[in-house]
Amino acid sequence: MVKDNDGRTSRIAGLRDMTVEARRAAVLAAAGLPEDASAALAGGGALPKALADGMIENVIGTFELPLGIATNFTVNGRDYLVPMAVEEPSVVAAASYMARLARGAGGFHTSSDAPVMRAQVQVLRPADPQGARQRLLAARDELIAIANAQDSVLTGLGGGCIDIEVQVFSDTPAGAMVILHLLVDVRDAMGANAVNTMAEAVAPRVAEIAGAPVRLRILSNLADRRLVRARVELPPEALTTEALDGAEVVQGVVDAAALAVVDPYRAATHNKGIMNGIDAVVLATGNDWRAIEAGAHAYAARSGRYTSLSRWEIGAGGALVGTLELPMAVGLVGGATKTHPAAQAAVRLMGVTSARELAEVIAAVGLAQNLGALRALATEGIQKGHMTLHARNIAILAGATGDQVDRVAAAIVAAGAVTVERARAELRDIS
């Protein structure tokens, strides 16, 4: 077992072949977590009804998803076991596989901006939009002070409103508008509530200064001051398959990725593959996946044309170099991150101690997921690996239970017919 310098390891041989209980125990042991984290990760009532009732409205129960662990991740020289809540087969396997390949080449390298969010305050139809803009910019210090008076906890932690920006839209369907942005360092929070409070607090003074009414006061999910970046570099040998040498696979990945740069139809699917990994970790850690999705796709369209969030190039020595950059507004406090017991246990399992560290690991998972799909698409095609794992779902749909599931799944994969009809026939044969 390779261990990193924290004594934690993300490499657990044979994990896939264990029972669910044995896997959970192995994962907790590898993460150095005590047994008491086990119940929260096991599901089956880990989110008490009373707690759920306090989280949203009109609660009638809880809804569960499988929680899997992506293995093999090394990010900036540190090992991470990554919790992923997702319903789609082959996502966890593909991420783990690509992380295993990356691990042999130094793993993933990441960086991130300070956790700065934007809140927007919309001023409607000022008589003098440019004059209003300049008056607001001149009142920068006063507006920052009003904003920061709202959250002494945040400012005490070194965060708070750090700047303002003002933009004029002289022609909208509702006339001219001046939009003030508050730029707020939200530290370890996702930050929506924190910045919304500030936006509402500055609004009356903004209206006074601009000489016109204010309407919207809300954060922007295009968190482009809070970007995260991940990079991986794989020598061609790492990508060699039975049928293709490494250089061919590298070229195949680069070719496949190029279409997503220029074609929105392909970019949507390519980015969906990235979000397969990102959303699963965002969800497992109790974060707001709609916010992450909105930010990612708005960032992908920032030039006016929707494009790929990642880039794949051929670097020195024929290495495959992959890079990903996107907004990542995730937190370790606030929202469900501190109330949901499984989310808290997932964060402990990862061993992240800041929102930025969490964001960076998530970006590494997104890049690994993207490579998993591209490698499969550039070589054997997506159906082989994906459908093999999907076969278990099909077996269950056909009515298989217990050990019938694996037997039926193996039979329909061997027959090359991963369909419910074939699974029913196989089930009849073994019953």
Ligand SMILES: CC(C)(COP(=O)([O-])OP(=O)([O-])OC[C@H]1O[C@@H](n2cnc3c(N)ncnc32)[C@H](O)[C@@H]1OP(=O)([O-])[O-])[C@@H](O)C(=O)NCCC(=O)NCCSC(=O)C[C@@](C)(O)CC(=O)[O-]
């Ligand atoms: C599925 C694999 C990994 C099989 O690939 P394989 O070559 O059969 O795998 P393997 O059995 O040789 O195992 C290699 C490693 O993969 C992992 N692995 C392998 N199997 C398991 C498993 N059952 N449970 C847990 N981990 C698994 C595991 O890490 C293992 O190493 P180990 O740690 O064992 O030494 C491969 O075919 C693959 O990566 N396929 C791509 C799958 C994928 O991308 N799925 C996403 C869903 S499709 C989609 O929604 C997005 C898409 C595709 O449209 C995006 C786009 O178009 O860009």
Ligand SMILES: NC(=O)C1=CN([C@@H]2O[C@H](COP(=O)(O)OP(=O)(O)OC[C@H]3O[C@@H](n4cnc5c(N)ncnc54)[C@H](OP(=O)(O)O)[C@@H]3O)[C@@H](O)[C@H]2O)C=CC1
């Ligand atoms: N468009 C969108 O995306 C929207 C999203 N939301 C929701 O907002 C929620 C997230 O808002 P968020 O502001 O993060 O949540 P919270 O308001 O729950 O948490 C943030 C607060 O936690 C306190 N805090 C304690 N320790 C820290 C620390 N280390 N770093 C930062 N803050 C700390 C701060 O002050 P204090 O203790 O004084 O509160 C801070 O204001 C999510 O549930 C999201 O779904 C809401 C509206 C819109």
